[in-house]
Amino acid sequence: MTPAQTILLVATGLGALGLWLLLPRGDQWGRRLGVIPALISLGLFASRLPRLESMAAETVFWFLAGVTVISATCAITFRSPVYCAIWFAMTLLGTAGLFLFQGAQFLGVATIVVYAGAILVTFLFVLMLAQPQGHAFYDRVSWEALISASVGAVMIGILTMVIGDAFSRQEGAEGVPAKAGVVDRVAGEDGPQRPDEILSPRHMDHLGAQLFSRHLIAIEIAGTLLLAALVGAVAIAIQSKSMSRSTGGSAPWTS
C-alpha cells in the first residue's frame, strides 16, 4: 500500500466517523465533536489534489470549494429543515461561483436565479405550509446513520482514488496520443484553428447560437416538458384539495 492510499484510507475512515457523529441520531452526544474528524478528513482529501499554478486562482478555487462542500455537509446534517434549505442555498452559491470560475457565466447566473431564487423559495413555502412549528421528532432520527455515513465516505474515497489514478497515469504518459482532451485541444494546430470558445468574451452569443441551432429540438421538448409539469402540478394539487375536503380534512392517524 502506497502512502497515498494510506492517506486516502485514513481520510475515508475519519470522514465516515465525522459524518456519523454529525448526522442526527436521536441524541445530542458528540455532534459538535464530529466537526473535527470531518474537517481533518476534508483536509486530507484536499491534500491529495494537485496545486494550481496561479496563487490567486488557487485561493479562489479553495474558497469556493470549501464553501460548497462545508455547506453541503451542513445541509444534510442540520436537524431543522429550514436550516437545511438555507445551507443548501449556500451550497448553490458556492456552485454558482465554481461555474463562473470555469467560464460558465450563464450557468452561474441561472443557478442562482432558478435554484436559489425559485426552487429553494418553493421549498421554503412548502416547509412553512407543512411544518410551521419547526422541529419534529422525525428530523432528529435518521435511518442507519453509521452505514450510510460509511457508504458516503467510501464512495468519496474510491472516486478520489480513481480520479487521481487516471490523471497521474495520463501525466506519466506524456506525449502519448492517448490524452484525449489535450489531443482535442492541440488538434487545431494542423486542422482549422478552433478558437477558445468557452472563455471568449462573447460567451452568450456562442451559447445561444449552439442552443438554438444544434439543440433546437431539445429546446422545444424542454419547453413542452415544462408546460406538462406545470399542468400536472396544478392538476395534482387540485385533486388533493378536493380529496382532503371530501374525507373531512386528513387521515385518521393524523396527530
Added chain:
Amino acid sequence: MDELTLLQNYLVVGAILFSLGLVGVLTRRNMIVMFLAVEMMLQGVSISLVAWSRFHNDWGGQILVIFTLTVAACQAAIALVLVLMLFHRSGRLDIAAWQHLREASHSAFVDQELPEAEVEEPHWPELTPAGVTPESPVEDLVHRTHV
C-alpha cells in the same frame, strides 16, 4: 498543465457533493430534506459536466447542464406537489409514514416501527384560588364539557 489540474479538482469536488447528497437521501426522513439531497446530487454532476466542457472546449457539457436545470425545475414542481399531497394524507412529512404502502396481495415490509409522536403535556396556568367557594350541584362538578 493547469487545465488538467483544474479538471481533476473539479471532478473531486463534484464527487464529494454527489456522495454527500447520497448520504442525505439515505439517512434523512423528512421528505423535503431528502429532495434537497437529490438536488445536491444533481449539482455534483453539473460541476463535473461544466469542468469537462471547459476542458474539451466544447459546449455540450454546459448545454446538458442547462437541460438538467430545466428538468430539475419540473421535478421540483411535481415532487413538491406530491409531498404536499402526502402531507395532507398523513399529517407529517415523515417518509416512514408510507412504509406500509404495498400491493394488496403482498405482506407489508415494515423497516422500523414508527415511534409515537411525543405529545407534550400542555402547561396550564395555575390560578390562585380567591374568595369563597361557590356552591354548585355535584353533577356540574363531575361533568366537564371540554377538557
